[in-house]
Amino acid sequence: MVTILDTRKAGPQPRHPEKAHRPDTPVQKKPSWIRVKAGGSKEYARTREIVRTNGLNTVCEEAGCPNIAECWEKRHATMMIMGDTCTRACSFCNVRTGLPDALDANEPARVADAVAQLGLEHVVITSVDRDDLPDGGAQHFADVINAIRRQAPKTTIEILTPDFLRKEGALEIVVEAKPDVFNHNLETVPGLYLKIRPGARYFHSLRLLQRVKELDPAMFTKSGIMVGLGEDREQVLQLMDDLRSANVDFLTIGQYLQPTRKHAEVKRYVTPEEFSSFERTARTKGFLLVSSSPLTRSSYHAGEDFERLRAARQQQLGS
Ligand code: SF4
DSSP states (O other), rough: OOOOOOOOSOOOOOSSSGTTSSSSOOOOOOOOTTOOOOOOOOHHHHHHHHHHHHEEHHHHHHHOOTHHHHHHHHTEEEEEEEESSSSSOOTTOOOOEEOOOOOOHHHHHHHHHHHHTOOOOOEEEEEOOOOOOOTTTTTHHHHHHHHHHHHHTTOOEEOOOOOOOOOOTTHHHOOOTTOSSOOOOSSSOGGGGGHHHOOOOOOHHHHHHHHHHHOTSSSSSEEEEEEESSSOOOHHHHHHHHHHOOOOOEEEEEOOOSSSSOOOOOOOOOOHHHHHHHHHHHHTTSSSSEESSSTTTTTTTHHHHHHHHHHHHHHHHHH
C-alpha cells in the first residue's frame, strides 16, 4: 500500500488523508497518443518565477496537468486562488484535501500583479472548493476579478468555479463581477457522481450554469467533462443535451488521467477518433464551440478559444 506524502507543510502530511487507506487501483499503460512534453525552456522558467515570486498556486502544478510545458512556455498559467487545500475529496483530483488556511486578503492584488507581469491577453482563474466559507469564496472571486480589471484592463477573464452548493447568493456575487467567461465543470456523467464527485450534485451544477445565463445572457458559459472513467457514449450524449438545455456555449472533453494509485482508475483510453466524433456530435447539438481531444483541459488554449467563441457568436448574430 502506498501513502501519498507531501512535505511542503510542517512535517510530512498525507496529501489526501481520506484516500490513504484505500487499496491501490490498477494502472493502465498510456497509449501512444498521450504524449507529455518536458518543461525546461526559458519562458517556462520565467512563468514559474512569476508564479513563485507572487506566492501563487496554480492548478497546472497542483493537478499535475500534462500540458504544463506547452502552456507555461506561452506564459499561460491558470491561477488557483484561496489556498492549496480543498474541502472536497473528489476521487479524480490531485489537489490536496483537508482543512484550508484563512483567506489571504492580499491575494487578489498579487494575482493581478502576476497577470500584468505575464502580459496575458486572457487569464483563467480557478479555485479550490471552500465549503468552510459562508459564501464559498464568492466575494474573493469577485475581488480577484476586480483587481485584474484595475491592473490589467485589457486582459479578458475566465473563471472556473466550484459549485457553491448550499451558499445562498454566492453565484450572484460572482456574476455581478462580470467575468468574460463563466466555466463550471460537470466533470462526469450523473451516474458516476457518487463515485467520482461525491460531494457534488449533477443537477445543482447544471442549474448553476443555467442561472449564470439567466443573470447575464451576454456572459459566455462553459463546462467540461473527463472521459475514460467508465461512462458510455449514450450518457455523454445525454449530458450534452442537458448542457444545451442550460444554454451552455462551450464544451470541453478530455481524457481522465489517474494522478496516483489511490485515485479513481482509468477504465479506458478513449481514442482520438472517438474524441473527434464527440466533437462533431456536440456541434450538431448547437454548442458555439467544442474542444474534444485526449489532452483537452478546461483551460487548455483558453485564450485562442475565447477568440473563437467571440467570433462564433458574432457569426451567429449576423446569420
Ligand atoms: S491546460 Fe490549463 S491547467 Fe493544464 S497547464 Fe495548461 S493552463 Fe495549466
